Amino acid sequence: MITPAEAPGLSAGINNFQHILLVMALQLRRLSLGLAKFQQARNASILTSLPETHELLRKTCRDFAEGELKPNASRFDKEHLYPKEQILKMGEIGLMAIVVPETLGGAGLDYLAYAVAMEEISRGCASAGVIMSVNNSLYIGPLMKYGNDQQKRDWIQPFVNGDKVGCFALSEPGNGSDAGAASTTAVTSSDGGWKLNGTKAWITNGYESEATVVFATTDKSLKHKGISAFVVPKPTPGLSLGKKEDKLGIRGSSTCNLIFEDCSIPKENMLGKPGYGFKIAMSTLDGGRVGIAAQALGIGQAALDCAVDYASKRKAFGQSITKLQSIQNKIADMALQLESARLLTWRAAALQDEGKIFIKEAAMAKLAASEAATFISHQAIQILGGMGYVADMPAERHYRDARITEIYEGTSEIQRLVIAGNVLKEYGV
16 A cells, blocks of 8 residues: 555645545556556456455545445435535546546556446445446447547546546437337438437436437438447537436436437547447447446445444344344355355456456346345345334445346346357357
């Protein structure tokens, strides 16, 4: 760990939090410089423990979450507040653009680091976790992979420090999990640009975002091969927002419809080639599933922490309820599912870092982690009993937050289809 004494140029007047931020930023800088040493050993090392650099990142994010997110998570939830101040601070220490190269203003880390950081942030506040995930995976992700140099400068660089966030517009009111049935259209306009019409649904960061990656049909005759991707600034003429959804959980993040009515954008705002939209969407969701798996791990870990803390203090029948076999059985099952899902998530991230195909592994990680989070948070409420059912304790919030992880970025049913399809393909069936 870098100590405060190692941070150069600190004036006597700098406040304590600024000091901590600078130390954290320097720690992330050291992380980025040290990552290369661990590339060859990653797969073996994560079977037992994280590399030292990633453990340092984990502690840094945990300290931040304990100090900045956990004390405010209940307020964000109850008041449906976007955690703007905390997102800015996350941006200052590189968490809003973890895998973006330093040349574009990012942290220059890897996907395993992203998964580790996502878990710790989500452990403190699931809303902050999903805001971070969408900006990293769904907005910046496709721009990094398919954007040209100018698009990266225009649409990534301003979105790396938490001051601006982006969103991802694929789902529509009528298509649900059928991503290839985009009814939103994009047609060429007289000035050579594009004109978009249609409605996108369930858009996370919809109210706060200042740009969105949008998928629209440019050639209906080609079906899913006629879908293209675009970058659209927000606000912009012809783009309006639907009502902010009143959700079960992750209430600190906004969710709404994006409504396009003759929304004109320049021709250079197409991302990738015409007809590449479906491919871009599917590859983006593969990476996004690793992020959501990590978010689910954080929620599950927070629920387990809550349950064990309460059980260790609760007395019944003259002893701590942790002495009761029924409680021990629950804790064992909770920990087992959590650790199993964590290893799957780290493996998917490691494969992504190596440039290998990780479609099946990402789906496995997302499925295992999301169902583990729901199970663990359910069992946590059972351990707390009546106290688990009231808002005085965080257990009920963890339960509400966990539920969405089985739905967005591909439902559990879709993950099973992806896994089965890939397994059968491996068998040559």
